[in-house]
Amino acid sequence: MALRPRDIALRAASAAVLAPAAVLATWAGGVWFLGLIVAATVLLAIEWAMMSAHGAWRAMASIIAVVVIAAVVTTYLGRLPIGLGLLLAGSLIAGLAARLRGLQALNTAYGALYLGWPVVLLIWLRNGHDLVGLHWTVLVFAVAWSADILAYIVGSAVGGPKLWPRFSPNKTWSGFIGGLTAGMFAGAVMASWLDMGRLSPAWGAALGLAAALATMAGDLWESALKRRFGVKDAGNLIPGHGGLLDRVDGLMFAVVVVAAGRLVVLWLEGAI
Known part of the structure; x- marks a missing residue:
């Protein structure tokens, strides 16, 4: 799939409108x-x-x-x-x-x-209202958004073999690798900058990689569901993205992995 500047611009405009609301609500808690x-x-x-x-x-x-x-x-x-x-x-x-x-x-x-x-x-x-809860939530968004955005950009720019052409013909292995790399980097950065308990940067990178993999899986799973129901998009709420489900499908899987990571950290800290 060729890189289309108009699609990039439309996605960026949608994100510029929706992301601040999500960020502010997350910050306020x-x-x-x-x-x-x-x-x-x-x-x-x-x-x-x-x-x-x-x-x-x-x-x-x-x-x-x-x-x-x-x-x-x-x-x-x-x-x-x-x-x-x-x-x-x-x-x-x-x-x-x-x-x-x-x-x-x-x-x-x-x-x-x-x-x-x-x-x-x-x-x-x-x-x-504690900062630790905020930081773990930020980690989810950072990993999922980084993986999703880089997968799209790298896959569009580089192209190459398709990842799962039966259900998602536009996704490529190059985009998949780009998304995993972005998620791993985001996890390491978040663990370095934010108070994540015993989550070190190395373990943050590992958790970011796992959450990025979940993000990719969630995206593919929703593609399979849409194929099953015979629809192209889950909706038309967000220009350039389709429906809200099209925007958060990967995030929905990533949060499960990050929540599991937080449970492990709480266990190591003796909190559970």
């Missing part, structure tokens, strides 16, 4: 970050429902949003295990509701889990 996550959850639920249950998307989007927001708010109140339990139970209820309407239960139940798991973990990472 508390109810501001909760509000950002709740708003994103509603939009993601709508996009998922329109892809997977187009004929009844309003009802399915409402069910998924309620399930995920309940788990998010519970986690925000400091009850992560209960929040995850609500997410699991709610996904089963959502699937049953879809089945009663003659829709595929698995699509709705999986949608609640697919969207809910990463946003619950994001709330857990950022919870409170």
Whole structure:
């Protein structure tokens, strides 16, 4: 895929509008970050429902949003295990509701889990007003965004063999390697500059590499899901990117890896 300056400019313009809001809410934490996550959850639920249950998307989007927001708010109140339990139970209820309407239960139940798991973990990472929570959240964004941007730029500029042409014909091995390198570097830099507990720069690079790999996997997985549902983009909310799900698909996988990394650090520190 050739490097197209117009596409780069459109993506950059979209990022210039959306990124400051995300950065400011992340910096502020508390109810501001909760509000950002709740708003994103509603939009993601709508996009998922329109892809997977187009004929009844309003009802399915409402069910998924309620399930995920309940788990998010519970986690925000400091009850992560209960929040995850609500997410699991709610996904089963959502699937049953879809089945009663003659829709595929698995699509709705999986949608609640697919969207809910990463946003619950994001709330857990950022919870409170301490700088450590902020730094771990910044690490997620830095790694995922670096990997995503460099993968696109390197893949567009260098080209070469396709990574997974069946589901994502534009992605290349050169972009994949560029994304992994960017994520590893971002992880090392964040661990050097920020207070990450016992996360040294070397381990930060390793965590960044793992999270960048998850970012690439999340992007490919969403491409496979879109192919399954027969759509090109998850939505048209963001010019140059498609829907919000198209923008955060890699981030959704990366946050799971970074959350696991923080759990290991907390264990090493004797906090859990």
